[in-house]
Amino acid sequence: MAILVYAESAADGKYKKAAFEAVSYAKSIAAQSGDTVTAVAINASESSDSLYKYGADKVLKVSNDALKNFSPNAYAKVLSDLKDGDTIVLPATNDASSFAPLLALKTDATLVTNLISAPENVSPFTAERRAFSGKGIEKVEVSEGAKVLTVLQNAFGLKENPSSGTEETANVSVSEADSKVKVVKVEQASTDKIDLKEAEIVVSGGRGLKGPENWGMIEELASLLGAATASSKPVADIGWRPHSEHVGQTGKAIAPKLYIAIGISGAIQHLAGVNSSKTIVVINSDAEAPFFKAADYGIVGDAFEIVPKLIEEVKKFKGA
Numbered sequence: 001m002a003i004l005v006y007a008e009s010a011a012d013g014k015y016k017k018a019a020f021e022a023v024s025y026a027k028s029i030a031a032q033s034g035d036t037v038t039a040v041a042i043n044a045s046e047s048s049d050s051l052y053k054y055g056a057d058k059v060l061k062v063s064n065d066a067l068k069n070f071s072p073n074a075y076a077k078v079l080s081d082l083k084d085g086d087t088i089v090l091p092a093t094n095d096a097s098s099f100a101p102l103l104a105l106k107t108d109a110t111l112v113t114n115l116i117s118a119p120e121n122v123s124p125f126t127a128e129r130r131a132f133s134g135k136g137i138e139k140v141e142v143s144e145g146a147k148v149l150t151v152l153q154n155a156f157g158l159k160e161n162p163s164s165g166t167e168e169t170a171n172v173s174v175s176e177a178d179s180k181v182k183v184v185k186v187e188q189a190s191t192d193k194i195d196l197k198e199a200e201i202v203v204s205g206g207r208g209l210k211g212p213e214n215w216g217m218i219e220e221l222a223s224l225l226g227a228a229t230a231s232s233k234p235v236a237d238i239g240w241r242p243h244s245e246h247v248g249q250t251g252k253a254i255a256p257k258l259y260i261a262i263g264i265s266g267a268i269q270h271l272a273g274v275n276s277s278k279t280i281v282v283i284n285s286d287a288e289a290p291f292f293k294a295a296d297y298g299i300v301g302d303a304f305e306i307v308p309k310l311i312e313e314v315k316k317f318k319g320a
């Protein structure tokens, strides 16, 4: 039997890093269960080689005008029609997370979201997932039946496992009527920015930065480090930064390798979205700021003095 994986691609047709993580995760199940891994690529233009690298035995290419714009209903239909086993793995991206429950319903499967580690056992399926808005880790067991699994980005990570895969074109019966929602206009805000949920490094600013005019140093540091930028909620609420950057309980949940929090107090609602980061660096002028309790490294001081110095040091390091 095959474990089906949704290999999500971006608007430019290239696979997202999350797709490779989902394939890596499926391969870790297959290694224990003896199944094969089939990746489903919808409207992707990138070569399937990158999916074989992480262990896909087969890539099913689906290209259909009705799937040009993302639709939870239509995408759930495609994956449910192509299912050939009892396990479907999706990345925990916004898109895939939005159709995972529908897919579970359609395939009469148990839904397990935000998995973070390789399964301890595949029968019964036993693995850890992120729970309570990132404040806890839960071990779950699916005793029987089909399952739809979502894999948290930057948690399980990429595991190379090259296979000599094959590619096929899958003919799926899907029409615009399956979409239920008609997309009338698509506006792309920015194309050159690093996707916040996929970023390995994130530089984030809070109300301590005093105003939007001071974000130049945050962007410069982020650009030097190849990082995405983020913000606390109030900063997005006041309009200093776009809401797409707001992280936390009510914003995006991220798990980068390095999270640099500048002028952010570290309220529990903020921590809920960032405490899965592997290393947290906090820069805050108040030594009593709660964020220091969650930090791996902390600098007590004025962001307007420290960040420019940090930028200079990174430049020197890169130049060396």
Ligand SMILES: Cc1cc2nc3c(=O)[nH]c(=O)nc-3n(C[C@H](O)[C@H](O)[C@H](O)COP(=O)(O)OP(=O)(O)OC[C@H]3O[C@@H](n4cnc5c(N)ncnc54)[C@H](O)[C@@H]3O)c2cc1C
Binding pocket: 205, 206, 207, 208, 209, 231, 232, 233, 234, 235, 246, 247, 248, 249, 250, 251, 262, 263, 264, 265, 266, 267, 268, 269, 270, 273, 283, 284, 285, 286, 289, 301, 302, 303, 304
């Ligand atoms: C239901 C609910 C949901 C919420 N969801 C979220 C969420 O998803 N994400 C989120 O972020 N918040 C969320 N909040 C808000 C949260 O409780 C905090 O109010 C918010 O995170 C505070 O943002 P902040 O740290 O930027 O600002 P502040 O709390 O004002 O902190 C600013 C920090 O900057 C420091 N500072 C000031 N000047 C400097 C300087 N020159 N240099 C260095 N440091 C300086 C200060 O010491 C302070 O620690 C939520 C609240 C509720 C009630």
